[in-house]
Amino acid sequence: MAKTPGRNTSGRGQRDLKVKVRTAKGRKLSSTRWLERQLNDPYVQRAKREGYRGRAAYKILELDDRFRFLVPGARVVDLGCAPGGWLQVAVERVNALGTKPGKRVGRLLGIDLQEVEPLAGAEVHVLDFLEDGADDKVKAWLGGQADVVMSDMAAASSGHKQTDHLRIITLCEHAAFFAFDVLAPGGTFVAKVLAGGAEGELMHLLKKNFTKVHNVKPPASRSDSSEKFVVALGFRGRDADTRDARPGD
Numbered sequence: 001m002a003k004t005p006g007r008n009t010s011g012r013g014q015r016d017l018k019v020k021v022r023t024a025k026g027r028k029l030s031s032t033r034w035l036e037r038q039l040n041d042p043y044v045q046r047a048k049r050e051g052y053r054g055r056a057a058y059k060i061l062e063l064d065d066r067f068r069f070l071v072p073g074a075r076v077v078d079l080g081c082a083p084g085g086w087l088q089v090a091v092e093r094v095n096a097l098g099t100k101p102g103k104r105v106g107r108l109l110g111i112d113l114q115e116v117e118p119l120a121g122a123e124v125h126v127l128d129f130l131e132d133g134a135d136d137k138v139k140a141w142l143g144g145q146a147d148v149v150m151s152d153m154a155a156a157s158s159g160h161k162q163t164d165h166l167r168i169i170t171l172c173e174h175a176a177f178f179a180f181d182v183l184a185p186g187g188t189f190v191a192k193v194l195a196g197g198a199e200g201e202l203m204h205l206l207k208k209n210f211t212k213v214h215n216v217k218p219p220a221s222r223s224d225s226s227e228k229f230v231v232a233l234g235f236r237g238r239d240a241d242t243r244d245a246r247p248g249d
Contacts, residue, residue, distance in 0.1 A: 051088075053084045057086065057088055060150065063229060066216070067188075070148065072093075075145070075147045077109050077149045081110030083116065084124075090108050093106075097120060109125070109141055110122050111129055123141060135181035138182055147188065148190070149179040151191040153175065155168050165226070172191045176206060185236065186234055190229060190232075192229055193230055203230070209232070210233055211234030
């Protein structure tokens, strides 16, 4: 079980020394730079200390600290949940294990295309959320509608910035339409996007279906990344105008 984050366990007065990585034979320069960045990333180090499955856990922690959507008793669906860092955060915050006396017990469902290491307090299924009937399966597993649908999914990188941007925006749009099918009125949708100029239609779609929509870059997102997150609050319900064509229609 992950420790409660936020406490500095490194000790004061210690000097952080930057780790230099030499380029090994057969290793690309880009791989060396990635390894060096990982070794020097404070969020990577903190995740190891606190028992999270990856630095991405701090992104959802920071978003929830600001917008408070992972509340005790909430029913949450995590799309593309591997390796499980967001699930770890949600288990504690929605009280999925019932460890907070007097608080409602939440329900947590993780969905991914690949097997995910089991996590106490979360139910994880291998499922393509784009397949026909996926929304009905999720609602059946969840025992009703969701209060939160969240996604840290990213399309496979092509190496071409604009192409990758369009791919992740399309993926986010698919996730949004899935959320329209499973969210209860008043629910929340959180998803990763990449800045790049094609977000307009997505934001228009979300603003029609939610009372408040925020475009946020949490501190845990690397400063040199174009990654941002949309946080859409107050789902208007299935009777709202969701008639925009789904991506690919």
